[in-house]
Amino acid sequence: MNVRHISLIGSTGSVGTQAVDVALAEPDRFAVTSLAAGSNIGLLVEQAVRLGARRIGAAAPGDADAAEIRRLLDAEAARTGLPNRVEDIELGPAASERIAAGDADVVLNAVTGAIGLRSTLAALEAGTDVALANKESLIVGGPVVLAAAARTGARLIPVDSEHSAIAQALRAGRADEVRRLVITASGGPFRGMSRAELDSVTPAQALVHPTWNMGTVITTNSATLVNKGLEVIEAHLLFDIDYDRIDVVVHPQSQIHSMVEYVDGSTLAQVSPPDMRLPIAYALGTDRSGATRRVPGAAAPNDWTSPTTWTFEPVDREAFPALDLAYRAGRHGGTAPAVYNAANEVLVDAFHAGRITFGQIGDGIAAALDSLTGDGAQSVPGADRAESELTLETVLAADAAARAHARELVDR
Template sequence: MLLGSTGSIGTQAIDIVRRNPDKFRVVALGAGGGNVELLAAQALELAVDVVGVARSSVVQDLQLAFYAEAQKKGWATGDFKLPKIVAGPEAMTELAQWPCDVVLNGVVGSLGLAPTLAALRSGRTLALANKESLVAGGPLVKAAVTRPGQIVPVDSEHSALAQCLRGGSAAEVRRLILTASGGAFRDRRRSELSDVTPEEALKHPTWDMGPVVTINSATMVNKGLEVIEAHELFDVPYDTIEVMVHPQSVLHSLVEFADGSTLAQASPPDMRLPIALALAWPDRVPDAAAAVDWTLAHNWELRPLDHEAFPAVRLAKAAGEAGHCRPAIFNAANEECVAAFVSGRLPFLGIVDTLEAVLAAAPDFDEPGTVDEVLTAEDWARAQAQRMIATAAEGA
């Protein structure tokens, strides 16, 4: 089952399924509803049983898209099976409980938390590409796990860590090293970041990602979120998780063991590899992506993160260690700050500076016990960030 099927993760997952029909069958697709034509084409190609859309208002458009796609294929009306349609805010959660072996959660944002919990509670293996599930609702997610190894990470960094961790026992692990491309401004000092524009921030040197993730890469907030996710996934202390800048994006992460040995996972930057591994875990899918060309010379650089220029990782670690919904506040406030930066209401450095101010002003929330408690903390964070952004704009 693919949730977020029309997004980047979903379309690449379908490419893997398309090339491996003997290994995978998709029974359900879910999407927000912003691209019903693509969703209909995917559903008919894969002959899924059910399709879900988060927006009830597009159900009629989706039905018309089914018929239009059938006409393209030369099918007469009534000569094809129309999938069941579920719609509305709970559609992804309903789909996550549909009978299947693996749920790939590629939903964007905190909307992915409820489907994550539903998949886990239903006993499904969860291929998790929705980092907000663990960032915002880590305690809830861990409590919903029904068996060891039920969550398989899809992010390239966490997939790399999972692969490297096969090389030793948990007691032998000394340190996790997450690599970061460094984003658009990886070679700049803080003094050189005051006047950068959204257009500059959106020019990622390696990966083709959505605007929010690309800007998060430029601020290193994305790496801060991944540090929190690594802590939750692998149950390691924050002070044993490091970040290093690796511009070539070939070494996706490393694990240092107690004897001084370090294992790294290397492959060209292609998300199809970690997606395929998550779908087939613990098995590998042959030729999921291209390998490193070992007939050529390679120069791979690793350097420490400049925490003065990019303090987001330090903030994320502090939020994670504090708990009590601080990671959810970090994530939600960042989304508001990124939107303000894109619209010209906040300078680039103001994104993380505002994040720090929001975290400092946060009340003492309890550890979340329900999704609603997570959403309450996020609502507070968004409102607080908006107030601070407006105040900064008035004083500019």
């Protein structure tokens, strides 16, 4: 069995650390040869030594220069008795991008936020498959990302549990046999609350997710259902399914990760306990041809001997308007998805800083879409539907305009 060489971007985050666990458990299948992170130098150094990585990068190393990081690597090697194999250290804002452009069989992009776009493009332009946990890359870059993949033949392999579930279920039929995709949502910590009740929830409450353990931004996005909106746009782009054929249903138990309904009335679901190691392993085990070798024991299966109940319910779209706003942005096309994502990132930060209420996150996204994707004077380049004309500069300009607009809303 050939070893797959992996570059891991965002190695110190939630998905990144679980990807490290998957690689360490399967050393005969996966070799993480390059790592990149943000500012957590201590954990990055520890991972590099444990994995035997040859290259590492840090986008925000603080006061640590290359000499200091080499000293830390040597100290970690001495502590663990493992060799320090790091030959190259990249530092600064472009560190992740340079790591992603290096030699690997697959780049796992586990960065959170639009900042991961350049790394995704760097990998695709190098002709390297991308296991995509950084959904914002596809949301913001959209046609730019898809065009880069098409030019080089590199594959985009979903890592989100929902899209991994869809990819697995789609293997059961032809594209013209698919009636619709059904994306499941846990409902987050505020399921069942009214819009009025949501205005008084706190940042601490927003971070108590009922089933998943994730970072601040993704957990908050789950609470607002922005995350589900992003997943709808991602599903449209990954699987080329019209928005009218993508539905969202609340499934609080998070056991069914998504479903594919076929034209004959059959619905196929991917089922497992909520554990990101399973979709990570599935993505890393998928080769250039699309064939997948499953990883034995990647995650614990369901216990079918214990009584259990699964429930489903519709989304309360009045209390959680961010989902419909995502459909609106996706259908508009152009740079509207970039505006949606960028405004949300600023508003989530403002919410956690105590500057706006929970409900104002959705209100701010709506205001940004109204101002920047309509026919008014504030419309940004690329806000129309001419997606074939979009460039990296265009989508980044839209991203910047949306962030500026959202900051103005917060400052009022």
